[in-house]
Amino acid sequence: MSLERKDEHDHDGWMESRDLTAIEEIYLTVLLWLDRRLRIVDYLEILENMYYKVNFQMPKSHTEQYNLDNKFWYWYPLYALGSFSTIAYVVAAISGALLGFYYAPGAGASNGTPALAYNSITFIMTELNFGFFLRSLHRWSAQVMVAAVFLHMLRVYFTGAYKEPRELNWIIGIVLISLTMVFGYTGYLLPWDQLAFWAGQIGVEMSLSIPLIGEWVAQLLFGGFTLSQSTVQRMYILHVFVLPFVTTGIIAVHIGIVWMQGIAEPH
C-alpha cells in the first residue's frame, strides 16, 4: 500500500471530448462529484438488479402449460396446508409469548387444591382483560396447526409428493409432526387440572415401559417416576424454551428445501 493516489479514470478529459450542453455538463459534474465519494453507480446497479428480479418472467407452471387450472383449482386449499400450519404456528407463538407473562408453573401437592399453575390459568381466564381470548387463541391455533399438519401429510402422501428428490423433506416432516405432537402434549399438561395430571401419568408409564432407557427417559422428561413440581417445570421449559427453538429451526430447513425444490404437482 502506498499513500500515492491511484490512477483515476480521466472523466474530465472524456467530458471535454464530448460535445455537451450546459445542463448535461452540470449534471455530469455533480454526478461525478457524488459518485467519486459515494459510489452511486454501485447502488444504481443494485436497483437495476432488483428491478429485473421483481419483473422476472416466471416459467409457466405445469397447470398453466397444460391448461389444467379448470380441473385443478379446487385442490389448491390442500396445497396451502403447509403454509397454513406455519401461520398457525406463528399465531400460537405470539399468543403463547403473551400468555407467558401471566402463567407460572407450579404443581403444589396435587391433592385437589388448586396449585400455582391452575390458579394462574384461572386468573387468565376470569380476571385478565382479554385473557380468555388469549388462551383460547393459543389453544385453537395449536389444535388447528396439528390438524393442518396431519392433513398436509395426507396431501403429500396421496399426491406422491414425497418421491424422488424429496425423500429427505418427507423424513424431516415426520420429525416435525412428532415435535408438533410433543408440543401439544407438553402444553396439555401445563394447566395442571385433572386431565393434565392423568395424561402426565400415562406419559410417565409410557416412558417407563421403553426397554433399557425407560427410567432414564422418565427422569429426563418428567423429573421422576411420579408426577411432581419438577414435572410441570420440565414440561414448561420444554414447551417454552427447548421445543420452540428446535421446531422453528427444523421448520426453516423444511420450508427452505421446499423453496429450493419447488412444489411437486401431480402429473
Added chain:
Amino acid sequence: MSDNDNSEEVRTDGTGIVPPDDETPTWSERKTRKQGLARLTYEYFERSRREDQDLRQQSSYVERDVLAFPTWPHEMIRNLALTSFFVGMIIFLSAALPPHIGPPADSSSTPAIILPDWYLYWSFGLLKLGPLNPDISLLGGQKLMADRTYGVLANLVVVGFVAIVPFLNKGSARRPVEQPFWSAVGVSGVVFAFTVAALSVKNLIPMDSHLIFDLTFLLPVLAAFLSYAVLRTMREGYMFNLNRRYYRLRPPK
C-alpha cells in the same frame, strides 16, 4: 475492439473489470490452487457441470420445461390469500369457543375418562394392543415383552413405516389413480388411525369390546380393498385420456 483509438478510453458503463495486479490470483486460480477436500469439491462440481452439459447436448435427452411448481410467487401468493382466511377462522373460533378448565389435579381420585388430546388418540389406541402381543410357546406361554412395551414399540413401528415410504414406493407415479396399491395402503392407514382411536375410547362406545377390537383391523383392510378396486377401475379411463392428450401434444413421427 473494433476501434483501436478508443481502446485507451475507460469504460464507464459499470461493467468494466478493474485489472488485478500481478500477485492477485484470479478466481479460477484461487479455486484450482486449493488442496484437499476443497479441491475435491471443486473438481466434483466441475465434473458434474460438464456431465449436465453433455447430457443436454445429447439429442435423446429431453429437458422438461417445468420441474416443479415455483414456490415464489405462484404458490406463496395463493397460499397467503387462503391462509389469511383460515387465520380469520381461528380468531373467530377462539372468540366463540374458549377452552374449558377441568377440576384441579388430584392424585387420589382417578377420573372415569382419561384421554390425551384428540391428535394422540391413535397413539393411545396403539398402547392398547396387548391382546396381539404373542405368547411364545418356547418361553412356556410367557410374553416376550410387557404389554406396555409392546404398545410403545407399536408406535415406533408405525412411525418408522411412514418414514421409509419414499424408499419403498419409487417411480414417477403421482396421482392416486396411477398408483392404486399405495393409495389403498394410505386409505387403510387413515382408516386404521380412526379405528384405533375408537379402540382407545372403547369404554365410551356402546358396543361389544371384542367386536370393536376385530373391526379395528377389519375395517382398514376392507377400505383398502374397496379403494384399490375403485382406483383400478378409474385407471382405465384415466390412462386413456392421458394418452390421448399426450399424443395430441406430441404427435408420433
